[in-house]
Amino acid sequence: MFPWFAMGHITPFLHLSNKLAEKGHKVTFLIPSNTQNKFNHLNHHPHLIQFIPLAVPQVDGLPLGAETMSDIPVHQAPVLAVAFDLTKDQVKIALENLKPNLIFFDFAYWLPPLAESLGVKCIFFSVCSAVSTSYILVPARKLYKGQHFSEHDLIEPPKGYPSGSSMKHLLFEAKDGVYFSSEFNGGISFFHRLTTSMTESQALCYRACTEMEGPFIDYFEKQYNKEILLTGPILPKPSHTPLEERWAKWLDGFKQESVVYCAFGSECVMEKDQFQELVLGLEQTGLPFLVRLKPPFGCETLEEALPEGFEERVKGRGVVHGDWIQQQQILSHASVGCFVSHCGFGSMWESLVSSCQIVLVPQAGDQHANAKFMTKELKVAMDVERREEDGWFTKESVCKAVKLVMDEGSEVGEQVRANHLKWKDFLLTEDLETSYINNFMIKLHDILK
Numbered sequence: 001m002f003p004w005f006a007m008g009h010i011t012p013f014l015h016l017s018n019k020l021a022e023k024g025h026k027v028t029f030l031i032p033s034n035t036q037n038k039f040n041h042l043n044h045h046p047h048l049i050q051f052i053p054l055a056v057p058q059v060d061g062l063p064l065g066a067e068t069m070s071d072i073p074v075h076q077a078p079v080l081a082v083a084f085d086l087t088k089d090q091v092k093i094a095l096e097n098l099k100p101n102l103i104f105f106d107f108a109y110w111l112p113p114l115a116e117s118l119g120v121k122c123i124f125f126s127v128c129s130a131v132s133t134s135y136i137l138v139p140a141r142k143l144y145k146g147q148h149f150s151e152h153d154l155i156e157p158p159k160g161y162p163s164g165s166s167m168k169h170l171l172f173e174a175k176d177g178v179y180f181s182s183e184f185n186g187g188i189s190f191f192h193r194l195t196t197s198m199t200e201s202q203a204l205c206y207r208a209c210t211e212m213e214g215p216f217i218d219y220f221e222k223q224y225n226k227e228i229l230l231t232g233p234i235l236p237k238p239s240h241t242p243l244e245e246r247w248a249k250w251l252d253g254f255k256q257e258s259v260v261y262c263a264f265g266s267e268c269v270m271e272k273d274q275f276q277e278l279v280l281g282l283e284q285t286g287l288p289f290l291v292r293l294k295p296p297f298g299c300e301t302l303e304e305a306l307p308e309g310f311e312e313r314v315k316g317r318g319v320v321h322g323d324w325i326q327q328q329q330i331l332s333h334a335s336v337g338c339f340v341s342h343c344g345f346g347s348m349w350e351s352l353v354s355s356c357q358i359v360l361v362p363q364a365g366d367q368h369a370n371a372k373f374m375t376k377e378l379k380v381a382m383d384v385e386r387r388e389e390d391g392w393f394t395k396e397s398v399c400k401a402v403k404l405v406m407d408e409g410s411e412v413g414e415q416v417r418a419n420h421l422k423w424k425d426f427l428l429t430e431d432l433e434t435s436y437i438n439n440f441m442i443k444l445h446d447i448l449k
């Protein structure tokens with residue numbers, strides 16, 4: 001396993017490793033050396049899953065000790081990518097020693113030729129949905145072909161995309177979508193990496209179910225002319241680690257399903273004014289809330305970012321926290337009734353299998369397509385009204401969306417709750433996962449034949 005150095009990538013690769021290990025396979029996981037500690041608890045089969053530490057090279061502009069995207073602001077991603085690419089020699093040595101049957105990877109666009117020279121097959125494992133990758137990475141193949149690619153390629157869905165106008169992007173969403181197509185400092189863009197990795201791998205692998213994303217998977221398979229293997233939902237087992245006492249105690253103090261939990265993943269850093277609208281919107285709901293967000297741009301600490309008088313006003317019912325929090329345990333706490341999310345792919349699955357009402361405020365890239373899929377296609381979530389040109393949202397629109405799903409007797413709230421429950425029950429159906437994983441294993445064996 002060789003994922004991009006980001007929590008949202010390492011986590012699903014490790015979930016997949018656990019599933020492979022459950023079937024008795026040996027997995028070696030290449031991971032930045034100090035980051036390994038953050039993942040030991042998610043390694044459910046340490047006798048079969050071995051971490052190999054990679055030293056992240058020091059490069060200009062990368063803060064000392066930074067190893068993953070959660071250690072740096074998102075605009076420094078290209079610098080981390082330089083360090084990531086410089087691990088190539090370490091990866092090569094590891095592969096020569098290990099001689100694995102297969103490599104699962106995503107951002108290392110240079111891996112397919114290296115693997116081929118060592119006689120190893122490589123599979124691109126997507127940490128994004130089929131819905132979003134087909135919306136973005138079908139048109140983004142222009143980059144692989146050396147053609148110009150811009151936001152105009154993302155406003156309308158690509159030709160043949162299986163869903164019509166409901167997935168159409170607003171201008172700000174399309175702009176966000178192409179952010180990662182920029183060639184920073186003359187380096188290869190993120191989309192160019194992905195389209196190259198996908199085009200040059202043996203097969204593509206998605207954490208997806210045909211029942212949910214079938215038409216999008218078929219579409220992508222045809223467009224890339226690559227076999228797509230599905231792992232199914234690969235839901236992590238409920239963690240044995242209890243929720244940290246301070247959060248458990250705090251949450252225990254509120255009524256069942258009354259607390260709003262708001263978190264935008266491991267990478268997002270917001271603009272200060274939007275951060276303030278968000279927390280003020282939560283304050284306005286009158287509900288208890290727990291926010292997990294990094295300090296916004298231009299602020300060293302959360303305290304200096306909070307609106308004036310905010311802490312005093314929400315004392316006892318509202319907390320804003322800047323450090324890592326056990327999201328899965330929080331979402332399964334009985335007092336938590338609503339999840340305000342950015343709809344990163346990991347959070348999307350976690351919200352689907354939770355009992356929370358879902359409110360979406362996508363922030364970047366694939367999150368816009370994920371959010372539309374959840375609100376317009378599956379109809380399991382509520383979106384927050386935004387301004388078309390720049391995506392600006394107000395505290396009133398945050399408050400309105402939360403209240404629509406949380407207010408007793410709200411018709412919309414009942415509709416999304418019912419649809420959500422249907423999908424949750426489906427995803428948790430006994431044997432669904434086993435049957436997907438068994439099929440997945442058969443296909444992996446076929447690839448090796």
Ligand SMILES: O=c1ccn([C@@H]2O[C@H](COP(=O)(O)OP(=O)(O)O[C@H]3OC[C@@H](O)[C@H](O)[C@H]3O)[C@@H](O)[C@H]2O)c(=O)[nH]1
Pocket residue numbers: 006007008009011127128263264265266267268292323324325326327328343344345346347348350364365366367
């Ligand atoms: O404090 C935290 C923050 C995050 N997390 C966990 O970290 C993971 C974050 O993954 P997400 O996919 O939701 O979000 P990220 O923003 O980190 O992901 C990134 O890769 C996946 C893409 O879909 C996202 O667009 C991209 O931003 C989740 O599993 C979440 O439970 C915590 O457990 N605690």
